[in-house]
Amino acid sequence: MAEIRNCKQCGRIFQYTGVTQICSRCHKKDDEEYQMVKEYVYDHRGATITEISEETGVDEDRILRYIRAGKLEIIGEDSSILIQCERCGKGIRTGRFCDPCIAELRSGLAGTKVEKKKEVSVRNKMFTAERKK
Numbered sequence: 001m002a003e004i005r006n007c008k009q010c011g012r013i014f015q016y017t018g019v020t021q022i023c024s025r026c027h028k029k030d031d032e033e034y035q036m037v038k039e040y041v042y043d044h045r046g047a048t049i050t051e052i053s054e055e056t057g058v059d060e061d062r063i064l065r066y067i068r069a070g071k072l073e074i075i076g077e078d079s080s081i082l083i084q085c086e087r088c089g090k091g092i093r094t095g096r097f098c099d100p101c102i103a104e105l106r107s108g109l110a111g112t113k114v115e116k117k118k119e120v121s122v123r124n125k126m127f128t129a130e131r132k133k
């Protein structure tokens with residue numbers, strides 16, 4: 001049985017397929033807007049999100065979402081800081097993390113660091129406990 005839901009975007013009733021929270025009409029609109037933004041960015045290198053939003057009529061929030069999802073890359077000449085790496089705060093142009101952070105996360109370095117810290121604090125605690133005796 002297909003589930004009927006209200007579209008999160010326009011409120012229209014649609015058949016929920018378990019994939020998206022929006023109706024096919026909004027989904028299509030979303031796609032079209034994405035294409036529009038993509039083309040605009042391609043033609044206007046260095047455009048800021050505000051400019052893109054004003055020219056295409058697409059919400060800044062949505063443009064940011066495209067960038068965060070790695071679907072869109074801002075090709076500014078000055079590689080203007082548009083969004084920040086979620087880990088170190090460095091300015092990036094696409095995705096959620098900067099290249100060094102991605103590399104670090106991939107190699108699992110970040111995880112190892114945390115583990116080591118934990119180990120040290122446990123050892124310190126044990127040491128203090130022994131001294132108290």
Ligand SMILES: [Zn+2]
Pocket residue numbers: 007008009010011012022023024025026027
């Ligand atoms: Zn809709």
Ligand SMILES: [Zn+2]
Pocket residue numbers: 085086087088089090097098099100101102
């Ligand atoms: Zn980073």
